[in-house]
Every structure is written in structure tokens, then in C-alpha cells.
Amino acid sequence: MPLHLIKLCVGCESIADLEGWIAETSAERRRRKQPDEQVHTTRMMPKRIPELLEGGSLYWVIKGMISCRQQILDLRAVTGSDGIGRCAIVLEQKVIPVEPRTCRPFQGWRYLDDKSVPRDLAALGRFDADMPESLRRELAELGLL
Numbered sequence: 001m002p003l004h005l006i007k008l009c010v011g012c013e014s015i016a017d018l019e020g021w022i023a024e025t026s027a028e029r030r031r032r033k034q035p036d037e038q039v040h041t042t043r044m045m046p047k048r049i050p051e052l053l054e055g056g057s058l059y060w061v062i063k064g065m066i067s068c069r070q071q072i073l074d075l076r077a078v079t080g081s082d083g084i085g086r087c088a089i090v091l092e093q094k095v096i097p098v099e100p101r102t103c104r105p106f107q108g109w110r111y112l113d114d115k116s117v118p119r120d121l122a123a124l125g126r127f128d129a130d131m132p133e134s135l136r137r138e139l140a141e142l143g144l145l
Contacts, residue, residue: 003051004112005072005089007042008105009060014134015068018060019095026093038070038091041078044108045087049075058091059098059112066101066118070094097121 012018022038029036046052057069074090098118 001114002055003048004056004059004069004114004117005046005052005109006059006061006066006103006112007109009062012060012062014062015095015097018062018068022093022095038093040089040091042087042089042109045077045085046075046111048111057117058089059117061103064102064105066098066103068095068097070096
């Protein structure tokens, strides 16, 4: 059974912001003739790597709500220019919206069990998959979604 990570998406106001940032950095890497992979670097390396690489995703918290996910493709130990070890999380560039769920702020990342993850909106086949993100967020905050 896969294991997942959850992390705050600092600086993003919406899923569209995240997708825009991914597109911009992808275009910049292609322009520089660098490998076109999305890498998110974080301080701590997870200990449960095999479980995360069995189909795990990184769930993004945007403005206090778990909003979307990206599949984890690889986890790499890297050393920053300051000599400090870090973890490079290689992610699928596709962003998948999920059922919005409130989430309190935290630092770093946390593990998220497969049984605790919000469902993908597209898999639900409900009207809220086509709803604007801002409206989904408001309805979820009111407990109506």
C-alpha cells in the first residue's frame, strides 16, 4: 500500500498558481537544455522511501486546504551549496485536484496514509469537479462539500 506526503504550498493562492509555476520552470529548464523534471527540495529525507515510491503522491495544502496532489517519481539525497543535506522530491508535472479538506499549518512535510487521503475530484464523477476552485474552497470551509 503506498504512503504519501503532505506539504504546504507556500506562496500559491490556487491550483492554477501551482500549475503556472510548474509551466514556467519547465519552460526555463527546456530553454537551458536541462532535464525537464519537476523537483521540489526540502530539508529532511523521508525514512520510508520504498513505500513512497510504490505510487505515493505529494498532497499540497493551499491556503489551509488540501487541494491537489502530484505523484512522487523519485526521492534523491542532495547537498546544498551550504553543505547541508536535503531531499529532492521528483514529481510528475501533472497536478490532480482532490476533494478540498481543511488542514492546520505545520512545518516541513508529514506522512499521509493511503486510507487518509482525499479522493481525486475526477474520480468522483460529481458536479463539484467542474466547479471553480474558489467556490469549492468556500463550500468545503462551510462543510457543504
